[in-house]
Amino acid sequence: MSDELTASKQSTLQFLPVNLFGSVMGISGLALAWRWSHELFGTYALIGELIGALAVIIFIVLSISYIMKLFKYPQKVIEEFKNPILGNFFGTIAIAILLLSSVIAPYSKALSEIVWVTGTILTIVLAFIIVHRLMNQKQEILHATPAWLIPGVGTLDIAVAGGTMPFPWSEEINLFGFAVGGILALVFFVLIFSRLMHHDPMPEKLTPSLMVLIAPFGVGFLAYTNIIKDVDMFASILFYFGLFLGIVLFGKVFKRRLPFGTSWWAVSFPMAAVVIAAFKYAAHVNTWPLKAIAAISLLVLTIVLAVIFVRTLIYLFKGELLKA
Template sequence: MENTDRLSFLEFLPVSIFGAVMGLSGLSFAWNQAVHLWHLPLIISQLIGGLAVITFIILTFTYSLKFWKYPDLVLQEFKNPNTISFFSTIIISLLLLPGILLPLFPTLAVSIWVVATLLIGLFAWYVLRQWLDRQQKPASAMPVWLLPVVGTLNVPIIGSKILIPGSHEVCLFFFSIGTVFAIILITIIFSRLIFQEPMPNTVAPTLMIMVAPLGLAFNSYENLSHSQDMFAAVLIYFGLFLLLLLSSKLLMLPRACPFQISWWAVSFPLATITNAMCRFVENKTEFIPQYLAKFLLLCTTLVILFLLIQTIIRIVKGTFVPVSFTHVQTAIKE
């Protein structure tokens, strides 16, 4: 492979592209919450949700085609410690899509959620065993580490609305795993960011992933406890501070790092904290929180629209080059 420009779209296609489904699903939930808050048209949430479902179907077919034509590339991506965490984006997408399908196809939605819940539990266990069985280098601690383990916080997001025997205890179980490991892993990642070399610009957008656990924990906690207490306030306000901190670091990124698939890493965290903020202000009349929720919804919508347009343009032009492909290429050569 002398020139990466000659490689096909399928060879470039990374599993992390499923992060687009997560971002669209989260944005659909945020707009759905906005419908109840400000009486906005429900059709916006439905259209975004429909786009998320269609995107998942297309990506599932395309990535399956890649596995059929280039199984070695997919297997190397799975075995590579730099990219294995991204496989959880498929499972998390399956955990979120039932929230879109539930009003129309409740049986299908419940079935998908049950399967996805089993998969995220098994995958989190597998990744943790890999970390415990093999010594990890401090510099390898990246925000993507949060995806497979803290991704368990996605289980109660929809699971709390599914009324099947034992679902509440299952949601509590995964909420506990995700919350405790969020504290552990965010501490490790911050330590790496402070005491190790800076992350390359190409993966810098994944920093925003650290915001997602706060939004997910808030939404899951409110779903399970049906209350907004001091702990819930800590989650949302610390999430907002972390968003402000990391956003200030990423604002200059476009000058140093041209658009690529890693930019989609900002979509789901933004959507998650926006949805959490919209839920937080549901029973509040204060001026600042209300307008902050509206501002976040607007910004998140514009960011995801920009990412979607840029992705389509680059696919059409043939300039779609994901950051994770470099890691896969390295793994194959080794």
């Protein structure tokens, strides 16, 4: 019986999807959003800290599990990485590490800095590999999905998490990350938008990834304002377009008929980034309409992630999450 259970665990481990690391991104973003809520509205600080602790725990569990998959089923990992769509989700690992550096910063500056440097190196390396692959292999237009934005635009998160780093070279690294992520966002966004307008719709299981389209604007706002240490007209444009696009896509993504799967975690961090941007912008403008937008968006984000989290656990215990 014990041998059968062990064999079953090993067989399901090979189907552990890398895009589950998107859950760490989303939950980390939710934790940071609740920290902003504490500063702006005086909500309980413990809420954000507990959510942040959950993000750390999930990352540790997923990291151990995926490393086991790498050693036991290396060919499965290689196939996943080479996939023209799924391979982009390896960027979620690096982005998750960057965001966790912000989550743990209040507790250990030294550890936060180590985690940020690790995430920065990994993000740049992955961005180089993915972009190099895109430019050196013929790409099918139907493969131009929002997932393309993840590895390249992930470099924007270097500045999002690195705005307070004390290193003398961190400012230049933040600028580098913003430059790479910003230009790639512009190029890929146009390509993906054109594909969505002029070609067949994406498969239903990839529909939640449409929310990734708002990431360059929410994340771009946070990265840009961290670099210039202010909120100017360009930052306002990034925020408002991200908010507008998020509202447009919300109705396309959240439909009952869409099947549930790990791809739903793709909605989490893009939404969280816009919510955090809403809080930062509301704190700058200091008017009740912007504060209301921040509060409502945080409530929506919390409900959405709570539902996705519970459904993920249900699918896991039913044995439907880790299967071919």
